[in-house]
Amino acid sequence: MHVPALNALTQADQELAGLIQGEAERQHDTLRMIASENYVSQAVLEATGTVLTNKYSEGYPGKRYYEGQKFIDPIEELAIARAKSVFGVDHANVQPYSGSPANLAVYMALAKPGDTIMGMALPMGGHLTHGWSVSATGAWFRAVQYTVRREDGRIDFDEVRDIALRERPKIIFSGGTAIPRTIDFPRFAEIAREVDAVLVADIAHIAGLIAGGAHPSPVGHAEVISTTTHKTLRGPRGAMLMSDEKHAKALDKAVFPGLQGGPHNHTTAGIAVALGEAAKPEFRTYAHQIVANARALADALIERGFDLVSGGTDNHLILLDLTNKGIGGKPAARALDRAGIETNYNTVPYDTRKPFDPSGVRLGTPALTTRGLTEAQMPQVADWISRAVDAAVKDDEPALNTIAAEVRELLAGYPMPGWH
Numbered sequence: 097m098h099v100p101a102l103n104a105l106t107q108a109d110q111e112l113a114g115l116i117q118g119e120a121e122r123q124h125d126t127l128r129m130i131a132s133e134n135y136v137s138q139a140v141l142e143a144t145g146t147v148l149t150n151k152y153s154e155g156y157p158g159k160r161y162y163e164g165q166k167f168i169d170p171i172e173e174l175a176i177a178r179a180k181s182v183f184g185v186d187h188a189n190v191q192p193y194s195g196s197p198a199n200l201a202v203y204m205a206l207a208k209p210g211d212t213i214m215g216m217a218l219p220m221g222g223h224l225t226h227g228w229s230v231s232a233t234g235a236w237f238r239a240v241q242y243t244v245r246r247e248d249g250r251i252d253f254d255e256v257r258d259i260a261l262r263e264r265p266k267i268i269f270s271g272g273t274a275i276p277r278t279i280d281f282p283r284f285a286e287i288a289r290e291v292d293a294v295l296v297a298d299i300a301h302i303a304g305l306i307a308g309g310a311h312p313s314p315v316g317h318a319e320v321i322s323t324t325t326h327k328t329l330r331g332p333r334g335a336m337l338m339s340d341e342k343h344a345k346a347l348d349k350a351v352f353p354g355l356q357g358g359p360h361n362h363t364t365a366g367i368a369v370a371l372g373e374a375a376k377p378e379f380r381t382y383a384h385q386i387v388a389n390a391r392a393l394a395d396a397l398i399e400r401g402f403d404l405v406s407g408g409t410d411n412h413l414i415l416l417d418l419t420n421k422g423i424g425g426k427p428a429a430r431a432l433d434r435a436g437i438e439t440n441y442n443t444v445p446y447d448t449r450k451p452f453d454p455s456g457v458r459l460g461t462p463a464l465t466t467r468g469l470t471e472a473q474m475p476q477v478a479d480w481i482s483r484a485v486d487a488a489v490k491d492d493e494p495a496l497n498t499i500a501a502e503v504r505e506l507l508a509g510y511p512m513p514g515w516h
């Protein structure tokens with residue numbers, strides 16, 4: 097059953113309550129391996145489900161356009177103070193509705209439409225909002241894109257520097273959405289300084305690893321840091337922008353009134369709770385366990401003949417290239433889902449297949465680490481993945497059902513926040 101209990105909701109709207117219960121049960125019974133997902137704590141769930149959702153608060157603490165901010169102001173101030181302390185930054189804005197609007201605010205603060213901006217290409221592991229053509233950031237700016245090396249799947253800093261010197265971008269985005277390796281922020285900063293660009297670190301995926309000391313911090317290297325709050329950081333769906341004092345005003349103005357109206361105060365409270373959790377010693381253990389699990393899983397997958405982009409992982413994420421297994425990423429992800437293992441199909445660098453039917457599957461360990469799984473279970477997880485991919489190739493539905501039952505049995509021993 098969902099916790100907190102859905103008593104009033106069940107009475108008022110049985111249909112919807114049933115759907116939420118179903119999703120909670122699905123999350124409980126599934127090995128959730130989508131690299132950008134997690135389980136928030138019950139405390140975060142409670143904070144986001146409160147009367148704070150009733151309140152309008154356009155503006156910032158102490159400078160609002162609506163009355164009645166006696167409790168909202170200290171809530172937002174708490175979230176800001178905790179963000180500053182956890183990440184060691186001068187300035188934090190906790191109002192962006194999500195990662196994509198946060199990145200749009202970065203552009204609004206630092207560039208004008210038509211300016212040259214630079215980011216990693218989407219099929220190489222970058223995010224849509226780093227200038228990919230179908231995104232507003234690719235349509236409204238002159239986007240130039242860097243890649244990874246074909247041989248080893250790593251960022252080629254000679255190429256990054258060459259493009260930057262030639263194109264003189266105003267902004268350089270570092271970070272991405274399918275990068276299994278440590279981001280070298282000092283190297284990016286060197287290049288940005290050389291061409292007088294502002295370096296932005298989009299740490300959406302790795303924010304929790306940075307907070308927990310399991311990935312180097314971009315602070316002191318990137319002038320602006322953008323992050324979601326709901327991935328490894330294990331907070332509610334939302335985002336934050338952080339910076340030194342130099343960019344603080346422009347970023348705040350871009351978020352409100354530039355792009356948004358009233359902040360989502362219930363989300364702000366959830367972010368404050370999550371940041372409070374991230375400041376605790378247990379979170380350091382959690383962040384390091386995510387990486388240890390990903391490494392152990394990578395080794396176990398390689399032993400089973402899987403081809404990993406870049407040959408392994410340094411963080412929470414593994415990108416499988418399934419070409420040698422004779423199956424596309426999409427049918428593999430679908431079969432894995434039927435086997436109780438939730439992933440997403442993903443392009444791999446230099447993919448020869450189409451984006452809707454690419455060669456890869458992306459895996460992540462943040463959620464299963466929250467459930468309490470350790471390196472000890474990773475060979476078993478790799479074995480299930482391997483059996484499920486083989487079953488998909490052979491169209492063996494009963495084998496997928498058997499794996500799903502085994503997954504359910506294992507997970508029954510690992511509590512899920514939000515479920516009892």
Ligand SMILES: Cc1ncc(COP(=O)(O)O)c(C=O)c1O
Nearest residue numbers: 194195196223272273298300324
């Ligand atoms: C690196 C990166 N930046 C930005 C975003 C956008 O976040 P949202 O989906 O909350 O808009 C994502 C989402 O996956 C991401 O991976």
